[in-house]
Amino acid sequence: MPSTVRERVRAELTAEITAAARRQLAEVGAAGLSLRAVARELGMASSALYRYFPSRDDLLTRLITDGYDALGAAAEDADDPVAPPRERWLAVCRAVRSWARAHPHEYALLYGTPVPGYAAPRETVPSAARVGVVLGRVLGDAARSGALPDAAGRARDPELVSDETAAILGGAHPALDDAVRVRALLAWSSLYGTVSFELFGQLVGSVADVDRYFDVAMGELADLLRL
Amino acid sequence: MPSTVRERVRAELTAEITAAARRQLAEVGAAGLSLRAVARELGMASSALYRYFPSRDDLLTRLITDGYDALGAAAEDADDPVAPPRERWLAVCRAVRSWARAHPHEYALLYGTPVPGYAAPRETVPSAARVGVVLGRVLGDAARSGALPDAAGRARDPELVSDETAAILGGAHPALDDAVRVRALLAWSSLYGTVSFELFGQLVGSVADVDRYFDVAMGELADLLRL
DNA sequence: CGTTGACGAGAGCACCGCTCTCGTTGCGAA
DNA sequence: TTCGCAACGAGAGCGGTGCTCTCGTCAACG
Numbered sequence: 001m002p003s004t005v006r007e008r009v010r011a012e013l014t015a016e017i018t019a020a021a022r023r024q025l026a027e028v029g030a031a032g033l034s035l036r037a038v039a040r041e042l043g044m045a046s047s048a049l050y051r052y053f054p055s056r057d058d059l060l061t062r063l064i065t066d067g068y069d070a071l072g073a074a075a076e077d078a079d080d081p082v083a084p085p086r087e088r089w090l091a092v093c094r095a096v097r098s099w100a101r102a103h104p105h106e107y108a109l110l111y112g113t114p115v116p117g118y119a120a121p122r123e124t125v126p127s128a129a130r131v132g133v134v135l136g137r138v139l140g141d142a143a144r145s146g147a148l149p150d151a152a153g154r155a156r157d158p159e160l161v162s163d164e165t166a167a168i169l170g171g172a173h174p175a176l177d178d179a180v181r182v183r184a185l186l187a188w189s190s191l192y193g194t195v196s197f198e199l200f201g202q203l204v205g206s207v208a209d210v211d212r213y214f215d216v217a218m219g220e221l222a223d224l225l226r227l
Numbered sequence: 228m229p230s231t232v233r234e235r236v237r238a239e240l241t242a243e244i245t246a247a248a249r250r251q252l253a254e255v256g257a258a259g260l261s262l263r264a265v266a267r268e269l270g271m272a273s274s275a276l277y278r279y280f281p282s283r284d285d286l287l288t289r290l291i292t293d294g295y296d297a298l299g300a301a302a303e304d305a306d307d308p309v310a311p312p313r314e315r316w317l318a319v320c321r322a323v324r325s326w327a328r329a330h331p332h333e334y335a336l337l338y339g340t341p342v343p344g345y346a347a348p349r350e351t352v353p354s355a356a357r358v359g360v361v362l363g364r365v366l367g368d369a370a371r372s373g374a375l376p377d378a379a380g381r382a383r384d385p386e387l388v389s390d391e392t393a394a395i396l397g398g399a400h401p402a403l404d405d406a407v408r409v410r411a412l413l414a415w416s417s418l419y420g421t422v423s424f425e426l427f428g429q430l431v432g433s434v435a436d437v438d439r440y441f442d443v444a445m446g447e448l449a450d451l452l453r454l
Numbered sequence: 455c456g457t458t459g460a461c462g463a464g465a466g467c468a469c470c471g472c473t474c475t476c477g478t479t480g481c482g483a484a
Numbered sequence: 485t486t487c488g489c490a491a492c493g494a495g496a497g498c499g500g501t502g503c504t505c506t507c508g509t510c511a512a513c514g
Contacts, residue, residue, distance in 0.1 A: 006480060006491075031258065031342060034470065045494045047473080056471065112340030114427055115258060125432065160440055165433040179443070185433060186417065186444040192429075193420020194413065200341055202419075205352065206392040206412060213387055216406070217413040224451055233460070233511060261501065272463045274504080283502065 014052050016042060018066065021059055022106075029105045030060060030115055060115060065127045067106045072130025074099040079134050085142035086227040092134055093191055093218040100195045107199060111192060132188060133168055139184055139225070140170030148226055151177035161185070180226075187221045194218075241279050243269060245293065248286055249333075256332040257287060257342055287342060292354045294333040299357025301326040306361050312369035313454040319361055320418055320445040327422045334426060338419055359415060360395055366411055366452070367397025375453055378404035388412070407453075414448045421445075 020041045024033050035056050039046040053059040078095030079088055100107040109115070110128075142148050154177040161169070161181040169184050170176050194217055197203050198210055207213045247268045251260050262283050266273040280286040305322030306315055327334040336342070337355075369375050381404040388396070388408045396411050397403050421444055424430050425437055434440045 004481070010491090030340070035472090036470065046471085047495075048493050050472075051492060108340040111423075111427070111429070113257070113335040128429075157436075159436040160434065160443070162433050162435060182440060182443050183447055185430065185440070186421065186447055189420040189424045189430075189444075190413065190417035191420075192424065193416040193418075196338075196423070197416045197419065200338070202338070202355075203412065203416075206389050207387065208389060209384075209386040213409060213412070216387070216409050217416075220410055220413055220451065224447065231512065237460090262503090263501065273502085274464075275462050277503075278461060 010052070017049065017052055017059070018062055022063060022066070025063055025105050025109065026103065027105075030109045033060070035059070057115075060109070061124065063106070064109060065124050067103070067110050068124060068127035068130065070103070070106075071096065071099050071110065072127060072134070075131045075134045079138065081137075081141065085138055085145070085147050086222045088138045088141075089135075089222050089225065089227050090215070090218055092131075092138065093214075093221075096131065096191060097195050097198075097214060100199055104199055107195070111196060112200075129168070132165075135184065135188055136168040136170055138227075139176070139180075140173070142227060143170050143173040143175040148175035148180075150174050151180050153177050154179040183224055187225055190221055191218070237279070244276065244279055245286070245289055249290060249293070252290055252332050252336065253330065254332075257290075257336045257339075260287070262286070284342075287336070288351065290333070291336060292351050294330070294337050295351060295354035295357065297330070297333070298323065298326050298337065299354060299361070302358045302361045306365065308364075308368065312365055312372070312374050313449045315365045315368075316362075316449050316452065316454050317442070317445055319358075319365065320441075320448075323358065323418060324422050324425075324441060327426055331426055334422070338423060339427075356395070359392075362411065362415055363395040363397055365454075366403070366407075367400070369454060370397050370400040370402040375402035375407075377401050378407050380404050381406040410451055414452055417448055418445070 017038060020038050021033060024038060024041070033056075035049050036046040038059075039049050053062070074095050075092050078091045080091065081088075083091070151174065156166075157178055158166075160178050165185075166178075166181055169181050194214065198214070203210075244265060247265045248260060251265060251268070260283075262276055263273040265286075266276050280289070301322050302319050305318045307318065308315075310318070378401065383393075384405055385393075387405050392412075393405075393408055396408050421441065425441070430437075
């Protein structure tokens, strides 16, 4: 809780800055986002912004973590824990795609070309993992409910899938081996690739009814996951 | 053939400009590529560059088509038409990944966030399609050699997969229906998603041995394609 | 041989990220 | 309550960017 007046007005102004920056990001994209324009929108000197964010990249990092959190929340909201696993998977996929289409520039900031010098890892990781956590929960619940066939038993290999990631992807269960976990990572990469292809215009001449294509494709991935 | 001296020196200088720009792109990425820096490297005034490229975006568009061509050539070189279909698919995947790792900034320019205002479609399309053509040839050859099971016969739907794309993806054959074609587009999107995740650092904490992970994942995609 | 158009160089405009200085003012210690 | 300090906002300024305009030069073509 902000005790002093200064702390409270600082928190409010920080929030206003990020809000204005997010608005500009939605309009002109990350490449066009300008600190000076944000300052103009707020009626303050551009130099004053540096009291709140030490650099443009730090502002972008903040927008990135916020974006990951918003996308993660959308995925979590779309997941109904009592629905059949396949429906849960499809619902999460559709939620990710919907969020991406509603916030294309934010999605591009999250999953497109990294703009700062390949940086800003640590603080963004927990937020970035939220969608993966949802997918892992779907997979783990499916395994524990007996909806998944027993795995062939590919040897556990932390070099292939790290321990943290294996824990996120349902933990230990007879239906989950490293082959299943690789397929889960592949499915998540494929969802990302499909959404990005659509958003970045990579399949404009190939697919007209993108809604149907997306559902069919995500159904194929559900088959891949044995859901 | 350039008849006059002026035409020849113009062609040479244009090539020098794109070469210098590609060098800068490889070093600092698309966002950091500066017309003035290119001009400095060539020892000419920045305004003179505009005699050859009307804007920075046009220079980038040229680099984009060149990049698509280079990636397409790498994929074509890696494809041995007499090898088994599954080996051909894996070889093309490995070639795409190798090219991307060798030219990360160029790959990001091709498949990352679109930098100009979502533009430059027409002239880039033929070059961008080359990798897809290779994949389509592998699929079509597999079908015609009898290596593919007969398809379930999903109704042909140009809204789902356009006629041009269906023609590229092996044309008409009993083993090829729209379900197979959607899986082919999905596999290509997944290859792209997997490579991008690796390059953009999205699976740093999850996968240590990326070489093995990639091979296992592409093998799963080969299964998806029934190769 | 003369005209014209392509060309390179330079100055300049508006914008950018970022730094520094300089009054002002809230806040905690004395 | 008063005093000193640190946080703050505003402004000027630096070096960089993409891009435009002007001007002198020279090759190419009628």
